[in-house]
Amino acid sequence: MYAGARNLQTACCRLGSGALLLLLVCSAVNAGDTLRCGSRIVATEDRMSEVRAACGEPALRDVQPQFDPRQGRSFNDTEVWTYNFGNNQLLRLLRFRGGRLVDIDTDGYGFVPPENPRCTPYDLVDGLSKYRLLARCGEPAERREMSLLSPEIRRYGRRSQQGEFVTAIYREEWVYNFGARSLLRRVLLENGRVVDIEDDGRGYDDPR
Incomplete structure (x- = not known):
């Protein structure tokens, strides 16, 4: 999936705007399988270290222990990293399992976090x-x-x-x-x- 996603993205970029079907496929690949951080692209199956090198430290690193009923214990092998790139870009939620990126999701537009949150x-x-x-x-x-x-x-x-x-x-x-x-x-x-x-x-x- 890693190599395929990047090859498909490169092919889409070389096509003209008239190839509507392939452009739609490109959008789906960009939304779920790849993320651009500056001049670099990360994709599913990338390691945590590769994502950190390309995108920097996340705004939130959330470890989510998962219970394995077959072994009767929990494993800290699932993490969700949130990236906030500012008001003009979507928040990105990157899910890792076993140290590799498995999913890229969005959570609305980013924002400037308040210095002193005032909550009601x-x-x-x-x-x-x-x-x-x-x-x-x-x-x-x-x-x-x-x-x-x-x-x-x-x-x-x-x-x-x-x-x-x-x-x-x-x-x-x-x-x-x-x-x-x-x-x-x-x-x-x-x-x-x-x-x-x-x-x-x-x-x-x-x-x-």
């Missing part, structure tokens, strides 16, 4: 990525991490020789404290994104 309970909304949540509200007062098995069972192979595996969900519970006049907010994240927000008792004044 209304700033906590479903769908926020972890990076946007941290930029908007800062670190939570408490956090708890766990790895759960997804109820979804996926099957692979031909029907006569089918096997099954379960997928893992990296879950975090963050608690935000807005003071004694407000309720605590418990924020549930799954695989780096907010999926639920609940009230969690009366807040408190922090003397720090």
Whole structure:
């Protein structure tokens, strides 16, 4: 996939604007398989060290432990790196497994992170990525991490020789404290994104 993606991108760049179908294919390759950092291009199957050399340190490096039910333990082999290239470019989320890039996703347009985030309970909304949540509200007062098995069972192979595996969900519970006049907010994240927000008792004044 690594060599193929780059060869296809080079071919697209040499074609004129009239080759609409191939241009659409190029867009799909650029969106999901490759990322340009300055004059360099990174692609799926690249190593972490290669991505860092091309794109620099990410704005957020999120380690997401995954549970392997066959061995009964967790492995820290999954990471998501967030790159914020500014207001005019999309945020890029790069997922690595086993030290290699497996997926490139987007998360809306980038932004200049505030120096002193000022967060209210209304700033906590479903769908926020972890990076946007941290930029908007800062670190939570408490956090708890766990790895759960997804109820979804996926099957692979031909029907006569089918096997099954379960997928893992990296879950975090963050608690935000807005003071004694407000309720605590418990924020549930799954695989780096907010999926639920609940009230969690009366807040408190922090003397720090």
